[in-house]
Amino acid sequence: MEDAVVRVGRALRLVLLVVLALLFLVPFYLLVRNGLSSERDVTAPEWAFFPSELRWANVQELFDDPSVPFARSLLNSALIAVATTAGTLLLASLAGYGLARVPYRHANKVFYAVLGTLVVPAAVTFVPSFVLVSSLGWISTYRGLIVPTLFPAFACFVFRQYFLGFPTELEDAAQVDGLGYWRTYWLIVVPNARPVFAAVGTIVFIGAWNSFLWPLVIGQDRDAWTVQVALSSFTTSQVVRVHELFVAAAVSILPLLAVFLCFQRWLVAGVERSGID
Amino acid sequence: MTAHGATARRRVRNRALWFWTFVGPFAVGLGLFTYVPLLWSVALSFFDAHNTVTPTDFVGLDNYTALLSDDAFVDSLRTFLVFTAFIVPTTYVFSLALALMVNRVRRARAFFRSVFFLPAACSYVVAALIWKMSLFNGVRFGLANTVLGWFGGDPVAWLSGTDPPWYWLVIVTVRLWLQTGFYMILFLAGLQRIDPGLYEAAAVDGARPGRQVLWHITLPQLRATSVAVVLLLVINAFQAFDEFYNLLSDTRGYPPYARPPLVYLYYLALGQGQNLGLGSAGAVILSLVVVVVTVGQARWFGLGGREE
Numbered sequence: 001m002e003d004a005v006v007r008v009g010r011a012l013r014l015v016l017l018v019v020l021a022l023l024f025l026v027p028f029y030l031l032v033r034n035g036l037s038s039e040r041d042v043t044a045p046e047w048a049f050f051p052s053e054l055r056w057a058n059v060q061e062l063f064d065d066p067s068v069p070f071a072r073s074l075l076n077s078a079l080i081a082v083a084t085t086a087g088t089l090l091l092a093s094l095a096g097y098g099l100a101r102v103p104y105r106h107a108n109k110v111f112y113a114v115l116g117t118l119v120v121p122a123a124v125t126f127v128p129s130f131v132l133v134s135s136l137g138w139i140s141t142y143r144g145l146i147v148p149t150l151f152p153a154f155a156c157f158v159f160r161q162y163f164l165g166f167p168t169e170l171e172d173a174a175q176v177d178g179l180g181y182w183r184t185y186w187l188i189v190v191p192n193a194r195p196v197f198a199a200v201g202t203i204v205f206i207g208a209w210n211s212f213l214w215p216l217v218i219g220q221d222r223d224a225w226t227v228q229v230a231l232s233s234f235t236t237s238q239v240v241r242v243h244e245l246f247v248a249a250a251v252s253i254l255p256l257l258a259v260f261l262c263f264q265r266w267l268v269a270g271v272e273r274s275g276i277d
Numbered sequence: 278m279t280a281h282g283a284t285a286r287r288r289v290r291n292r293a294l295w296f297w298t299f300v301g302p303f304a305v306g307l308g309l310f311t312y313v314p315l316l317w318s319v320a321l322s323f324f325d326a327h328n329t330v331t332p333t334d335f336v337g338l339d340n341y342t343a344l345l346s347d348d349a350f351v352d353s354l355r356t357f358l359v360f361t362a363f364i365v366p367t368t369y370v371f372s373l374a375l376a377l378m379v380n381r382v383r384r385a386r387a388f389f390r391s392v393f394f395l396p397a398a399c400s401y402v403v404a405a406l407i408w409k410m411s412l413f414n415g416v417r418f419g420l421a422n423t424v425l426g427w428f429g430g431d432p433v434a435w436l437s438g439t440d441p442p443w444y445w446l447v448i449v450t451v452r453l454w455l456q457t458g459f460y461m462i463l464f465l466a467g468l469q470r471i472d473p474g475l476y477e478a479a480a481v482d483g484a485r486p487g488r489q490v491l492w493h494i495t496l497p498q499l500r501a502t503s504v505a506v507v508l509l510l511v512i513n514a515f516q517a518f519d520e521f522y523n524l525l526s527d528t529r530g531y532p533p534y535a536r537p538p539l540v541y542l543y544y545l546a547l548g549q550g551q552n553l554g555l556g557s558a559g560a561v562i563l564s565l566v567v568v569v570v571t572v573g574q575a576r577w578f579g580l581g582g583r584e585e
Contacts, residue, residue, distance in 0.1 A: 013378055020375070021392040027404065027454065028395070030411045030420065047423040091303045098299025104292055110304060117311045119571050120564045123516040123539060127546045127556040128318030129310065135330045151306040181295045210400035212519045213539070217547060228402040235406045236526050242410060249403045260398040264391065271459060272466040 035247035042243045058247040068240060069222050070248055073230035076219070077209055078255070080145050080226060084208040085201050087150040093197065096159025097185055101171070111160070117153045123213055130217050140224040145215055149208065155200050158273045162196040163189070199270035202263040209256055227252045315564070318557035326554035340558035349533075350559070353541035354566070360537060361514045363449045368510055369503075372457045376464030377495070390465070394458035401519030404451050409436060409524050413447045436524060439534055444525065448535065451520045456513070460506050467502030471495065504578045511574060515567055518543065538563050 034042050036058060037051035063071055098104075099111050122129070129148055138144030170192070174184040190197075215226040225233070231249055234240040240248075260267065297304075317330075322340050326332035344350050379389045396404070413421050413435035422432040435443045475494050484490055496503075518539040525532055531544060542563065546556025 010383070013382060014384065017378055017382060017389050021389060024392055024396065024454065024458075026420075027399075027407045027412065030407050031403070034411055043418075045418055047418045047420065091306065095300045095303035098296050102292055102296040102299060104296035107296065110300060113312075114304070114307060117307060119568050120315070121512060121516050121567065122311070123518065124563050124567055125311070125315055125318070125560055126539075127542060127553070127560040128314030128321075130547070131317060131321065131330045131553055131557070132310070132314045147306075148310040151303055151310060153307070156303055182298070185299075206398065210402075212400065212402050212522075213543075217543075228400055231406060232402050232523050235402075235409065235523055237528055245406065245410060249406050253399055253403055256398040256400075257395075260395065264394075267397075268394075268462055271462045 031246055031250045031253070034243055035250040037243050037246075039241055039243055042246075055243075058243055059251065062244055062247050062251070065244070068230075068234070068244070068248075069225060070227075070230060070251075072223060073225045073227045074252070076142075076145075076225065077227040077252075079142065080215075081205050081208040083142070083146050084149055085205045087146065088152060088155050088204045089197055089201050091150055092152070092155035092200070093159045093190075093193075094185075095156045096161075097163050097189060099156070099160045100163035100166075102181060114153050114156055118157070122149075122152075126213055126217055129214075133218060138218070140219055140221040142224075144218045145224065145226070149211070149214065152204070155204065158200055158270075159196060161273070162193065166193070195266070195269060196273075198263065198266035199273055202259065202267045203270040205259060206256060206267070318560050321554055322558035322561050324554045326552070326557070328551045328553070330553060332554060336554070340555050341562070343555065344558055344562060349536065350541060353536050353538045356535055356537045357515060357517075359445070360448070360517060361511060363445065364452055364514050365507065365510045367449065367453055368457055368460060369506060371453065372460035372506070373464050373499075373503075375457065375461045376468060377491075379461065380465060380468045390461075393461055396455050396457075397459050399455060401451070401455065402523050404455050405520045405523035408447055408451050408520075442534070444535055447524060448520060451524070452517070456510075460510070463502055463506055464499065467499045468495070471498045508571065508574055508578075511570060512567065515570065538566075 033049075033051060036054045036056065038053065038055050041048065041051040041053075062068065095114075099107055099114075133139065133144045133148060136144070138147075166189070170188050171184055174188045179187065210228065211226075212228045212232065215224075215229050216232065219225050219229055231245070231252060234245050234248065321330070321332065323335060323337060324332035325334040325336045325339075375393055379386060379393070382389060411420060413419065415432070415434045415436060416422065417426070417432045419432075421435065422430075425431070425433065433443055435447050438444075471494070475498070476490065479490055479494055480486070484493065516539060517537045521535060521537055521540050522531070522543070525535060531540065536544075542556060542559045545559055546553055
């Protein structure tokens with residue numbers, strides 16, 4: 001009796017999960033369905049779950065369309081996301097290590113100054129940041145799009161916590177061997193801290209690729225559009241045909257799906273670290 | 278003795294040097310790109326600064342009084358409150374329920390976790406595009422209206438009507454889809470940290486699996502996670518911009534309703550007037566609001582202060 005109840009409950013849970021999983025996949029399905037439809041199928045007066053033909057030519061036409069700066073925006077996004085990730089990992093890990101391991105009188109004050117910026121999210125201060133970047137003459141430049149985003153307090157914080165929990169024996173041995181802080185860091189610490197680099201790197205990369213408000217404010221020229229800004233301008237101005245819009249959106253998330261599937265383990269670790277610690 | 282003291286002093290100086298070698302670049306960048314703009318905007322907020330960042334026309338508190346008496350600004354704060362009231366409880370309950378189910382499922386747990394987490398790879402821009410142009414596009418053959426039609430419902434103009442305000446359903450479901458998986462991961466991590474011994478002890482004491490165990494063991498053990506999740510949800514709701522902007526603005530601009538604070542600020546500071554003085558005052562006020570909200574919540578939950 002009890003057993004049967006448990007078994008029915010378990011089956012119901014499985015069914016519910018399958019239904020929810022299918023619902024969660026609907027938007028991805030719409031992306032592919034609309035992106036590979038012909039214009040006639042997308043705007044057909046009756047809903048059809050599958051288009052009459054899968055038009056892979058849409059992808060080619062998207063990149064051939066001279067009125068849509070899509071290839072350039074993909075390149076911009078790739079450059080910005082890679083540079084932001086590399087820069088953030090370098091700067092935040094160095095800072096995190098210094099804060100965790102180099103004894104210094106004012107280390108706590110510096111740490112609180114870093115933590116303080118967590119309370120006011122960067123998005124809320126986009127107006128003053130825009131003011132600064134525009135007076136530096138960095139509007140519509142890679143510098144303006146990348147440099148101000150290289151200093152997220154959360155990354156520094158996650159690295160510091162990680163290095164604090166790092167066993168000191170290895171580093172002590174390195175110090176005894178006369179390696180000094182700098183070479184200890186590069187030769188001993190970094191090779192042993194790959195998980196945290198992967199976790200923070202995945203989070204930063206996805207954030208940079210998907211970021212919208214800052215590139216919208218700073219990348220004003222068409223040549224400086226990221227893929228998100230390009231997609232947004234197609235959506236809100238309605239100059240691009242629907243199937244072209246969807247194929248562009250589908251192409252834009254392919255790199256992230258690859259990152260997601262390859263680095264999912266690290267992404268989960270990164271979410272756990274940055275969300276809770 | 279003196280020689281010893283000199284070495285010690287040199288070592289201390291040496292350490293300071295190393296500390297700044299490591300921390301310096303990050304600290305300087307953070308100062309330059311976070312603290313300097315904040316202070317600058319406090320200064321700008323006291324000036325009449327149209328299209329300029331070095332204004333000369335000092336206006337005192339005029340920008341602040343203008344903002345606080347602007348109905349649109351007050352309305353943006355109200356929009357934030359409505360949005361928060363929708364999105365925080367729904368995401369919380371939904372992501373917790375998913376985590377509980379995924380945690381207990383025996384088959385294909387990794388698969389379910391991946392599927393629910395997958396939207397985290399999607400940007401708000403792409404999600405808003407799917408919602409606006411396909412799912413809730415308001416025409417009869419859109420997916421939502423087609424499903425409504427199966428049940429005999431009339432097509433709904435999801436985003437262009439304000440009576441009833443169906444646009445809230447569109448806005449809230451976008452974010453729900455995008456962020457539920459993220460918070461489910463946090464709850465799953467929290468569930469993994471619960472000592473299995475507690476469940477065994479409860480079973481020995483005759484607690485019935487299900488609601489009793491959930492209320493008396495699982496939820497209290499998840500307290501730290503819950504607090505973090507609610508804090509993050511509220512902060513993220515306050516920063517909402519991407520989906521509102523992409524769902525609601527079109528060639529004619531942004532409609533007069535459903536403007537959250539950042540959308541309001543965007544059109545104020547970077548719209549036609551480029552009124553950076555007023556925009557700066559807005560940024561200062563919103564920063565204060567977000568600090569008060571965060572610190573207030575942390576206090577409410579009994580966080581902050583000395584621990585850690």
